[in-house]
Amino acid sequence: MTTLYASFADRIGAILDDLQASGALPAGLDRRNVAVEPPRDPAHGDLATNAAMVLAKPAGTNPRALAELIVPKLAALPEIASAEVAGPGFINVRLTEQSWRDELAGILSSGGDYGRTATGRGTRVNVEYVSANPTGPMHMGHCRGAVVGDALAALLEFAGYAVTREYYVNDAGAQVQTLARSAHLRYREALGETIEIPEGFYPGDYLIPIGQALAAEFGDAYVGKPESAWLDLFREKTVAAMMDMIRADLALLGIEHEVFASEAAVQKAGKVDVALDRLRGEGLVYEGTLEPPKGELPDDWEPTEMTLFKATAFGDDSDRPVRKSDGGLTYFGTDLAYHAQKAETADMLIDIWGADHAGTVKRIKAAVQALTGGKVAFDVKLVQMVRLLRGGEPVKMSKRSGSFVTLADVVREVGKDVVRFTMLTRKADAQMDFDFAKVVEASKDNPVFYVQYAHARGRSLHRRAAEAGIDLAPAADLSLLDAEELALVKLAAQFPRIVEGAAQAHEPHRIAFYLYDLAAMFHALWNRGNDDPARRFLLSDKPEITRARLALSDAIGQIIRNGLGVMGVTAAEEMQ
Numbered sequence: 001m002t003t004l005y006a007s008f009a010d011r012i013g014a015i016l017d018d019l020q021a022s023g024a025l026p027a028g029l030d031r032r033n034v035a036v037e038p039p040r041d042p043a044h045g046d047l048a049t050n051a052a053m054v055l056a057k058p059a060g061t062n063p064r065a066l067a068e069l070i071v072p073k074l075a076a077l078p079e080i081a082s083a084e085v086a087g088p089g090f091i092n093v094r095l096t097e098q099s100w101r102d103e104l105a106g107i108l109s110s111g112g113d114y115g116r117t118a119t120g121r122g123t124r125v126n127v128e129y130v131s132a133n134p135t136g137p138m139h140m141g142h143c144r145g146a147v148v149g150d151a152l153a154a155l156l157e158f159a160g161y162a163v164t165r166e167y168y169v170n171d172a173g174a175q176v177q178t179l180a181r182s183a184h185l186r187y188r189e190a191l192g193e194t195i196e197i198p199e200g201f202y203p204g205d206y207l208i209p210i211g212q213a214l215a216a217e218f219g220d221a222y223v224g225k226p227e228s229a230w231l232d233l234f235r236e237k238t239v240a241a242m243m244d245m246i247r248a249d250l251a252l253l254g255i256e257h258e259v260f261a262s263e264a265a266v267q268k269a270g271k272v273d274v275a276l277d278r279l280r281g282e283g284l285v286y287e288g289t290l291e292p293p294k295g296e297l298p299d300d301w302e303p304t305e306m307t308l309f310k311a312t313a314f315g316d317d318s319d320r321p322v323r324k325s326d327g328g329l330t331y332f333g334t335d336l337a338y339h340a341q342k343a344e345t346a347d348m349l350i351d352i353w354g355a356d357h358a359g360t361v362k363r364i365k366a367a368v369q370a371l372t373g374g375k376v377a378f379d380v381k382l383v384q385m386v387r388l389l390r391g392g393e394p395v396k397m398s399k400r401s402g403s404f405v406t407l408a409d410v411v412r413e414v415g416k417d418v419v420r421f422t423m424l425t426r427k428a429d430a431q432m433d434f435d436f437a438k439v440v441e442a443s444k445d446n447p448v449f450y451v452q453y454a455h456a457r458g459r460s461l462h463r464r465a466a467e468a469g470i471d472l473a474p475a476a477d478l479s480l481l482d483a484e485e486l487a488l489v490k491l492a493a494q495f496p497r498i499v500e501g502a503a504q505a506h507e508p509h510r511i512a513f514y515l516y517d518l519a520a521m522f523h524a525l526w527n528r529g530n531d532d533p534a535r536r537f538l539l540s541d542k543p544e545i546t547r548a549r550l551a552l553s554d555a556i557g558q559i560i561r562n563g564l565g566v567m568g569v570t571a572a573e574e575m576q
Helices: 006-023 051-059 063-075 097-115 140-158 176-192 205-218 227-252 264-267 271-281 332-343 355-370 407-414 417-423 447-467 483-492 493-504 509-531 545-565
Strands: 047-049 080-086 090-095 122-130 163-167 259-262 283-286 306-309 320-321 348-354 377-382 386-390 430-435
Touching: 006 047, 006 051, 006 063, 047 355, 051 090, 051 377, 063 080, 063 090, 063 283, 080 493, 090 097, 097 140, 097 483, 097 545, 122 140, 140 163, 140 332, 140 348, 140 407, 140 493, 140 509, 140 545, 176 205, 176 227, 176 355, 205 417, 227 377, 227 407, 259 264, 259 332, 264 271, 271 283, 271 320, 306 332, 306 355, 306 430, 320 332, 332 348, 332 355, 332 417, 348 355, 355 377, 407 417, 417 447, 417 545, 447 509, 483 509, 483 545, 493 509, 493 545, 509 545
Parallel strands: 122 163, 122 348, 163 259, 348 377, 386 430
Antiparallel strands: 047 090, 080 090, 283 306, 306 320
């Protein structure tokens, strides 16, 4: 369906077309910044548009004069109760009550598609998230980025984008060599040796079953053998086992990736050389030395010639090494080629990174711009760490994992839905506390509970109506809803524009914020019945009013389900 805000935008567009046709407006005006939104103060009306403010200057007129041409045409529309010019040229509009009743009916008829938009229009978006090193189980340091990335991918799909969910496996470099050596120790342990884990190795118990599996597969074939005989094999086997573990951990959160891209495969396929040769041909890769570090120079510092990418040509603070002086690749060198690979099949790239990677954003943005000529949009969303608390006290670390709290343990304790919702209750770049006691608390201060309770309350109406013998088969008479009830519809009708704005800004937390506001307004309306029995949703002696209010409740429940679905959260049918 065409939602109310979209319909009104179409009405504004048609009026501007008429003004152009009559010569009151010049042709070819850029209307992209014309917006339709709720006024900041609800007392000013239901909707507002900045059309006159945006178009007056390029049209060679002043905003109020243009607004005075638009307002009479708006006021003549049957769904408009009033339209007026405000301030320097804003236009405020009040809709008829029937318009809101029609929107309520539209929410109910659209069902799971209400809020779905065509904003993306099939634009191909690659969302890369998690991409944790395969050196240990998923921990809560990874959890927030995982949820933000997955919810963003779902949000973009809901807004019409064609989305690929990707995980970049860092299976090359020193850390996976160390992982292989650590697994070899556990392999020997499984064969009966007593081992000591050296400093710098991975000590977690999670490698014990991997060592046992290696012992079962190879016996003692690689005991006492030189490292060259088993290192690559053990690296490959251990990384594969760790990725199975990571996929299982992510599945607990309802997260699946379509693509797992290998760092080692990018290097083996020669894609780094291809990318660097291309940039060299454009004068963007060269052999040179970097400026000395600012401040006091280290005693052993000396200029070293390296292969550098001219990142400063794209706004970075300095040029960046892609190969070291010994010819070895830097991490950035491979990362540059990996982003070139992603860009081959995408119109937009989005990376979800931990905030500790903020210092590398400029260089990778420079690389993507250079590699794609600016034709592929690129955004990096930084996600702050989560501090785990229990009753306000920091949570102790897990012995099994080595040094951290595993994601699996947290999900098993409080549940997938609580974890996912909580991770979206703050902007991604804001610090977050995750208190095990607070996230399961049954109070208004817990957004997870508050939104779920709103949905469960609505579902309970059907059960209670059936128990009261109310016939729900006849169609609801929505004309029985009063202004206070229609005010809830006005907030509900904002859901499609919230989806559109959140998708364009790459901010899935906006859905959580909106659902909390919607739930709060629904609870407030519900609670009026505590003081005034006539305001209750269920009136056993007034089935017509009950059916109308049940339709309102169903519409709110539908939007909550749709929003929670985008967040990857299951709506509660009842609260325990």
